[in-house]
Amino acid sequence: MSDLRAAVAAGALGSEEGYRELLQSIVEVARAIFGARASSVFLFDEESDELVFEAVSGEGAGDLIGQRFPSSTGIAGWVLVTRQPLVVEELDKDPRFAREAAESTGFVPKGLMAVPLLHEDRALGVLEVLDRPQKAAFSLAEMELLGLFANEAAIALDLLLKARTARAVLEGEGGEAAAFARFASRLDDADEEKREAALQLLDALGKLLRER
Amino acid sequence: MTEEPADLPAWSLPAGAGERISIGVDWPERVTRDWAFGGATGKGVRVCILDSGIEAGHPRVGEVEGAVAFNRDDEDEIDVVDDTEGDLCGHGTACAGIVRQLAPECELFSARVLGAGFKGSGPVLLAGLRWAVDQDFDVINMSLSTTKRQFAELLHELADKAYFRNTVLVASAHNMPVESYPWRFSSVISVGSHEEPDPMTFFYNPSPPVEFFARGVGVEIAWLGGGTILSTGNSFATPHMSAICALVLSKHPELTPFQLKNVLYLTANNVGGGA
Numbered sequence: 089m090s091d092l093r094a095a096v097a098a099g100a101l102g103s104e105e106g107y108r109e110l111l112q113s114i115v116e117v118a119r120a121i122f123g124a125r126a127s128s129v130f131l132f133d134e135e136s137d138e139l140v141f142e143a144v145s146g147e148g149a150g151d152l153i154g155q156r157f158p159s160s161t162g163i164a165g166w167v168l169v170t171r172q173p174l175v176v177e178e179l180d181k182d183p184r185f186a187r188e189a190a191e192s193t194g195f196v197p198k199g200l201m202a203v204p205l206l207h208e209d210r211a212l213g214v215l216e217v218l219d220r221p222q223k224a225a226f227s228l229a230e231m232e233l234l235g236l237f238a239n240e241a242a243i244a245l246d247l248l249l250k251a252r253t254a255r256a257v258l259e260g261e262g263g264e265a266a267a268f269a270r271f272a273s274r275l276d277d278a279d280e281e282k283r284e285a286a287l288q289l290l291d292a293l294g295k296l297l298r299e300r
Numbered sequence: 301m302t303e304e305p306a307d308l309p310a311w312s313l314p315a316g317a318g319e320r321i322s323i324g325v326d327w328p329e330r331v332t333r334d335w336a337f338g339g340a341t342g343k344g345v346r347v348c349i350l351d352s353g354i355e356a357g358h359p360r361v362g363e364v365e366g367a368v369a370f371n372r373d374d375e376d377e378i379d380v381v382d383d384t385e386g387d388l389c390g391h392g393t394a395c396a397g398i399v400r401q402l403a404p405e406c407e408l409f410s411a412r413v414l415g416a417g418f419k420g421s422g423p424v425l426l427a428g429l430r431w432a433v434d435q436d437f438d439v440i441n442m443s444l445s446t447t448k449r450q451f452a453e454l455l456h457e458l459a460d461k462a463y464f465r466n467t468v469l470v471a472s473a474h475n476m477p478v479e480s481y482p483w484r485f486s487s488v489i490s491v492g493s494h495e496e497p498d499p500m501t502f503f504y505n506p507s508p509p510v511e512f513f514a515r516g517v518g519v520e521i522a523w524l525g526g527g528t529i530l531s532t533g534n535s536f537a538t539p540h541m542s543a544i545c546a547l548v549l550s551k552h553p554e555l556t557p558f559q560l561k562n563v564l565y566l567t568a569n570n571v572g573g574g575a
Binding site (some may be wrong): 162165169208235 | 388390391414415416417444476479506518524525529532533535
C-alpha cells in the first residue's frame with residue numbers, strides 16, 4: 089500500500105509537470121547567478137544505472153533532455169559515486185575530453201562545477217554549472233553557493249521522482265490503484281448528496297469485505 | 301584482530317609494570333614540523349588509494365606497488381581481483397598524484413571500488429575498505445563517502461578496527477550539511493579545504509566534525525592520459541593530508557593514529573606549525 093500512499097501524497101498525475109518546471113527554474117537561476125554558459129541537472133536512473141539530462145539551461149537546452157550515459161563516467165559520474173562536489177578548470181586543454189564532450193553534447197566547456205544532489209540518505213543526481221566567467225580564482229564561497237542550489241534541486245528531484253512513482257502506480261498493470269484513484273477523483277467531483285451516498289456504499293463494502 | 305605480544309599487558313596493568321609499556325617515541329619538548337617530518341620522503345610507508353583505480357605509469361604517479369579491483373558478480377557476491385584496467389575515471393589517479401608529489405618515496409597501492417556503476421557501490425566500498433584494513437596499510441586515502449545509513453555501522457566498525465591496528469584512515473568531509481560517512485567518525489582524520497596555495501599548509505579545525513583543512517582549491521591534479529588539469533574539491537584536500545601523514549610516519553613509524561593526530565594538531569599552521 090505504500091505505493092498507493094506515494095501516489096496520493098504526490099498529488100498524482102498533474103504534479104510531474106510542475107516539478108519539472110521547478111527544476112528548470114533552478115538551473116535557469118543557477119546559470120544567471122554564476123553568469124555561466126550553461127547549467128544542467130542529471131537524474132540518476134537507478135533501474136538502468138545511468139545519469140539522464142533532466143533539465144538544461146543555456147547551451148544545449150532542448151537537445152540534451154533525456155540523453156543518458158553510464159552512472160560512473162564523466163565528471164558528473166565522479167561526483168555521483170564519490171558524493172563529493174568538484175570543480176574542474178582548463179578542460180579544453182584535454183583533447184580526449186574535448187572530443188567526447190563535443191560528440192555527446194555539442195559543445196566543449198572550459199570548466200565546470202558539479203555537485204551531488206543528496207536527499208535524506210539517497211544520491212538522486214548531479215547539478216552542473218558550466219563555464220562561469222574566468223575570474224581570478226575559484227573560491228570556496230562559490231562552492232557553498234552551489235551547495236545551496238544543490239539542496240533545492242535535490243528536493244525538486246525528489247518530488248519529481250515521487251510524482252513519477254505515483255504515475256507508474258496509476259498506470260501500472262493490475263489497475264487496483266488506478267481504480268481507487270478514479271474513484272477518489274469522481275468523489276471529488278460529485279455533489280454533496282451523491283458523495284454522502286457513495287461514502288455510505290463504500291463503508292458497507294468495507295464491512296462486507298471484513299466478513300468471512 | 302592483531303594479537304598483543306605476550307609480554308605486554310593488553311587489558312590491565314599490574315602494580316609496578318609501568319615500564320613494561322614504555323612508549324617508543326622520543327617526544328621533544330616542543331613538537332615542531334622539523335621534528336615531525338623535516339627531511340621525510342614517505343619512504344617505507346604504504347599508502348592505499350581506495351578510489352577508482354590508478355593509471356599506471358602516469359608521470360605524476362610513477363610506480364604503483366599493487367592494484368586490486370572489487371567487483372560485484374551476478375549473484376551480488378563481491379570478488380577481489382588483480383586490477384589490470386587501471387583507472388576508469390581519473391579520480392584515483394588524481395589523488396595518487398598528490399600523495400606522490402608530497403611523499404615521493406612512499407609505496408602506493410590502489411584498491412578500486414569506484415567506476416563499475418553507481419548501483420551496489422556501497423557493499424563494494426565496504427568490501428574494499430575491509431580488505432584495505434586487513435592489509436595493514438599505514439595510510440588509507442578515502443576521497444569519497446556514502447550517505448547510506450545502512451552502511452554507517454559497518455563503516456564505523458571498520459574505522460575503529462583500522463584505528464586500533466595502526467592504520468590511519470584519511471577521509472574527505474562534506475562541505476554541505478548532509479549526513480555522510482566515514483569522515484564523521486572520530487577514529488578517522490577528516491579533511492575539508494582551505495584556499496591557500498601552499499600544499500604543506502594545513503589547519504586544525506576547532507569546530508569539528510571536520511578536523512583538518514588542507515589545500516583543496518585550484519590544485520593541479522594528474523589527469524587521465526598523462527596530463528594535468530586544475531581542480532577544486534575536498535577530494536583533493538584529502539590526499540594532501542594523507543601525504544603529510546605518510547611523511548610523519550616515515551620519520552616516526554612507531555606512532556599510533558592517536559599520536560599521529562596529536563602531531564598533526566601540534567604542527568598545524570594555526571597551532572604550532574606556522575612558525
